[in-house]
Amino acid sequence: MHRFSPAMDALIEALRCLPGVGPKSAQRMALHLLERNREGAATLSRSLADAVERVGRCQQCRNLAEAVLCGICADTRRDASLLCIVETPGDILAIEQAGGYRGRYFVLMGHLSPIDGIGPEEIGLPLLEALARDGEVQEVILATNPTVEGEATAYYITRMLEPLIPRMSRIAHGVPLGGELEYVDGSTLAHAFSGRQPVPGS
């Protein structure tokens, strides 16, 4: 049974490919667009087609890019001796917004997950190894997520790059700044204790 009309039903169904959008939200979005924002809907349609056509992967770091190299790899002012390994392009954005990091990135586009058929090839490790063999990278910073899969991936990459890269580090995990100890989960707290750092001058 059609709920509205064939084109509306198809639109509602298509909107459900967006993360976090269920049948109710999809219906609300479709009605909103067709009742009140047809221009926005047309623009969104064009932007989607455009992005699908133009956005590919950076050939050096696997970040989303519209050219052979992404903006960061193409930027000669970035420190090519420093390479930060992240799981997704969104992670790059978070690090760039935090500021302070001036090196380059390598995007895994996921993490090792043998159960889902995601092995070293799928997360681009041959490309990463080739990059490390180039000799330009002097330090690798592992910034995969502090999850079981992220940790396993970081461990695998450490073993793979150890013979090639002089310095390897993992970003620090612990109590977030501004967080209250009382509300921090147990494993984070345990991590904060085991990773405690000497107070300078003590």
Next chain:
Amino acid sequence: MHRFSPAMDALIEALRCLPGVGPKSAQRMALHLLERNREGAATLSRSLADAVERVGRCQQCRNLAEAVLCGICADTRRDASLLCIVETPGDILAIEQAGGYRGRYFVLMGHLSPIDGIGPEEIGLPLLEALARDGEVQEVILATNPTVEGEATAYYITRMLEPLIPRMSRIAHGVPLGGELEYVDGSTLAHAFSGRQPVPGS
């Protein structure tokens, strides 16, 4: 400053036309589509263009429709003597899903709101009046929302149609079934008391 690349930034901006989608969700949606569901993105692009092109208004009831008449107006089994007036096509869906109503609808596509420049013309009241003058409609059920604007709109329509329609009614408002009195807001409760109905046989 570009956050990702021009096409990505344009897509993130365009996604914000969806209701309830802020900058963070738009970014998450864009990354999800380009990293993991390009086919879904292409389908969504086509569905949007399709819907914008094909979906117009029913010439009789102003509901969203792909033909001159919407599915309900075109359905000769529906009772043409009964007309339910609602604010949006979403309201029709809710009533149809509840079942039981077999008449037709008239969709205002909003409510009277002089401050936003929405007067009787904008919510299609001339069309409604012409429909009422046809003589086929015997009862009008006012199902606008129980908000200040919805009530004012219902009142205005009542005054307009009174000379033409033998029976006019407003849907009942009160404590929702399954709701607990304790958690119902004061104005609903006051409405439930003032609109109390005699118990049959008492």
